[in-house]
Amino acid sequence: MDLSGNMQCSEAGSQAIRLFFTLGRWCLWQSATAPSQGDFWPDGEVLPCNEGCADVGFLPMMQRRRLSPLARAASAVAWHCWRKCGDMPAVFFSSHGESQYYFEMLHGIAEREEASPSRFSLCVHNAIAGLSSLHRASFLPYVSLAGGTEGIFAAFLEAAGQLLDTPRVLVVCYGQALPETYRAYLATADSTWALAMVLARAGGPGRQLRLVRRPGNSQAVAAGDGQSLVQAILDGRRSSPCPLGRSLWLWSLDDA
């Protein structure tokens, strides 16, 4: 089945899903210091580490004051892509969202403390996407996805669907280390990171990002998928497999 050239599925009994995009622009930030000179992917930028706190000086103080470290990271990469490419619908993705904030809040409630209203409002999973929309005074649609069995690749599935209706979509993925209490149960990122990508329909001018999903049976869990993609971008690696339990994702970036 061919869906507007961006997505093919159930091809010849292989049960593979193929997603094809043109990568227009990317931007990433991570709290760990990035290599100063790397063979990064083309057509993008790595924002300065800024001592582990993404710079959001482009926002007025009243807008940036409540942003958590995770929200600053996501807002910064999204802003830089929008500034270069203009406004467009967006797909935000984070496996666990503001895990530090909601864990602190739950701990406080257990101690019979009153929850902070602003922290509570920012713990809502789509809060970062909403704030980012406010930052650019946009009226375009956005969705905010949480973790699942497909890891960050869920954002690309959603983007492929959105590209049926719109010529470009911004994908913003972000994550941070989980609170210590959760780490016995879930694999987690070891630093805060955010990655934004401007995706267009396949076959446009620019590099072609191809993703293939095949059924998998590994024991891996969807936690390091985002960071492994970030590391591949920093290393200039153009293809990689990513096993995620019931699925195996293979992605590649081609020049033509």
Place this chain on the structure above:
Amino acid sequence: MENLEAELKQLIIDTLELEGISAADILSEAPLFGAGLGLDSIDALELGVALKKKYQIHIDTDSVELVSYFASVENLAGFVISQQKKNSL
């Protein structure tokens, strides 16, 4: 009253993370919300939690006068004093 107003200004700055603003920048009689300092409804809730914690006062959220209590630092100081008097009775 002046000491309490200065204390409230600092509480507002610290609680609402008003980076780059000092107590001297907040006029006691100036509006805190909307066109004044620019605070919003989430700030009002946050400030309410901080006031209850610091001054051990009760805030009746059904009170029709609540908006005027939170209109300025001056009004807020008057409200805190009146609630503390009620507590001491």
